[in-house]
Amino acid sequence: MANRTASRPANGQNKICQFKLVLLGESAVGKSSLVLRFVKGQFHEFQESTIGAAFLTQTVCLDDTTVKFEIWDTAGQERYHSLAPMYYRGAQAAIVVYDITNQDTFSRAKTWVKELQRQASPNIVIALAGNKCDLSNKRMVECEEAQAYAEENSLLFMETSAKTAMNVNDIFLAIAKKLPKNDGGSGGNGSSGVSLERTDPSSGGGCCK
């Protein structure tokens, strides 16, 4: 899969990189909502369940590089598990999502991380997202616990809220920064990216708030 591509346009000012990113996690933790917030800036209280997987793209600007994400938003129900390898095959990045109000979803997230470490590309950048952090009064997974797990496994980690947009752009941006961007090849269409430097004021802040 030659979808990790970088090219330098003739004018030399901007490099374009294309990356495949996959979202994994238990059903109803907010994978589609995170993507919808990131790609369209929207949030739907009643996001319908994903069947199979959905495919979207979004571009972000990073210093002199334009990063184009090709995002596979997968279905969380266990029933679709057999399809997952098709989506993470060849992915350069993954976001494993859990719901901070549900301990089971955190355990499931750990299983996904293990599966990725074992079966996905060896250099895959994995981020762990504790979503629904606007519901911190119902919290069941402590931020420190997830943070420690992430550090042990060298994962990026943030608590996010698709509802308030907190850390949503940031987590994608953090992944973009961590991805290697010096591979040769060609690709990218040079479309102007969405600069993540000017994010929604409500989305600032670190992880453990």
Place this chain on the structure above:
Amino acid sequence: MTTPNGNSFCMEEEPPAPSETHHDMLGFRSDCSQYHHRQISIKDTKKLRKRENKWLKMIGKWDRTIERRFPLIRKRCRKGIPFSLRARAWQHLCKSDNESIRIRFGTEENFESYKEDKDAAYKMYNHYLTANTNPEVVMEIKQDVGRQFPNNKLFYENGKSNLGQESLANVLIAFTNARPRTGYCQGQGPVAAFLLMHMPEHEAFWTLIRICDQYICGYFDDGLRTLRLDAEILMNLIKYVHPKASKKMKAMDVRPAEFMIEWFMCLFTRTFPWPTCERIWDMFFCEGVKVLFRVALVLIKECLPNDVLKACTNKFDILSKLRSPPAKVLKEDYLIQQCKELPVNEYHMEKEHRKQLRNMRACEVISVPQNGDTSEVN
């Protein structure tokens, strides 16, 4: 609710629907894009009455008609079943009407006492509904029901959950009890919800059972083996319809399961506007799963005309195009006409079915139960 593919029917925020909102025949709010104005002219009304009469006559002597005049029924299903008779016709076509259910299931274990009962279908449904269900499954179903069709007054009214949610949960719970081997799959939700927009709970339940037993047998089973088989069949049928697209998709490593799962599993309820869905279902109940293949092939053909295909430089370009069909193919009359004109017939479908089944079996290292491997291509 939006699938982020751009062709779905999006609603901006929560569904607060104060006071004088209008709803269409299927209960969709006038401010959402699923809402459908059905303006019927006098000429159309006359045509509609004529059609209704024809359908009433057919339903009156159904067994004889289906046995001797199937081509006539097929022709009329392709023209569209009148709205007022659609639910009854669907049930007769898939044999989920009360009488068929009583005869088919009334002799089964647990149900012998209902053998002669006129309300057998209703009572058997209640039996399944009240059986013991794994509480985790119930929770899973209830969680999903809350995010199903928030634009429709059956499920949400004035921003509050409505009766339809309970009915939907009931149908899905009864289904997992009746078909424990299949169990609950999220793909069943939109199908059951669409049925509930047309018929009461127990009828929707039996129709769902018949769809899953007879039409898309195995689609929802663990491992999704049948669906993956049909995905391969579809991929190989493209060459008859649009050879250039077939070649390019293969060259760019586009996998059928990357775009067709939602189409097939939800029977297109998430792809097309409702009037178009109804027409697809009219044909589906009559002719079976091959209708899904036909519709999918038309979609591929219309989403990837030669000039668009030429401009696609990688697989993601192709997948993006497949997720946003052009407006004209979403219109029922155009779609149905295209389906009829497709240069693919049963012979091609059966040939590919056999071939892909052989391939799949050859590829399978681990042995898998054999039950789910024959989705009907007839």
